[in-house]
Amino acid sequence: MAYEPLARYERILDEHQWMDESMNWLVVQTLGPAPGSVDSIGARLSKLGVCDVDMEMDPREGWAEYDGRLAVSVDLQQKGYFLFSDTDLYDESPIRELSLDGCRVWALRAVLGQHEMIYAFDGEILMTWNTFRITDRPLAHDPIDEDIQFLQEVCAEEGKRFDIAAMMAVFERGSGVAMDVNWASAPRPAVIISDPIW
Numbered sequence: 001m002a003y004e005p006l007a008r009y010e011r012i013l014d015e016h017q018w019m020d021e022s023m024n025w026l027v028v029q030t031l032g033p034a035p036g037s038v039d040s041i042g043a044r045l046s047k048l049g050v051c052d053v054d055m056e057m058d059p060r061e062g063w064a065e066y067d068g069r070l071a072v073s074v075d076l077q078q079k080g081y082f083l084f085s086d087t088d089l090y091d092e093s094p095i096r097e098l099s100l101d102g103c104r105v106w107a108l109r110a111v112l113g114q115h116e117m118i119y120a121f122d123g124e125i126l127m128t129w130n131t132f133r134i135t136d137r138p139l140a141h142d143p144i145d146e147d148i149q150f151l152q153e154v155c156a157e158e159g160k161r162f163d164i165a166a167m168m169a170v171f172e173r174g175s176g177v178a179m180d181v182n183w184a185s186a187p188r189p190a191v192i193i194s195d196p197i198w
Contacts, residue, residue, distance in 0.1 A: 070194075095118055
């Protein structure tokens with residue numbers, strides 16, 4: 001039987017091929033009962049702690065409407081949240097900032113079919129991995145190593161290559177934060193930032 005999270009991310013990427021061309025997905029596992037509000041998350045990404053909120057931005061084409069400002073979709077969930085943008089999100093500054101106070105952060109960038117990831121815990125970058133070749137996989141000496149190993153074994157059993165869908169499943173397995181199969185097909189909340197911290 002296919003591993004459901006992997007199959008779901010394969011479907012998402014198949015139905016929204018633009019994601020593999022330009023995507024920045026940052027997943028945050030928070031501590032405590034709630035991850036905060038959309039505007040409080042946006043404020044952490046702003047140098048002045050100020051942002052606007054658009055509650056119905058189209059993830060497929062909304063960024064062009066905010067010329068000169070950064071638009072980032074925010075999806076709040078029980079165990080944390082994820083941020084999504086087509087540009088300008090994959091940087092160590094927000095990754096370190098959002099991982100402070102014992103949080104874990106997974107960041108994924110896809111640009112023209114090229115994939116990179118960063119993983120951080122408590123303000124420290126523990127892993128950076130480009131290309132996702134099994135032969136050059138770095139170790140973080142952290143539970144993410146077991147999550148990656150698990151998905152590599154799933155891919156081997158299902159006769160699949162470890163790729164961007166597998167890495168998205170790694171993020172979900174480690175964080176408990178997931179992208180729904182219909183996420184990119186409907187308007188979503190977003191923060192609009194004039195002065196990002198990176």
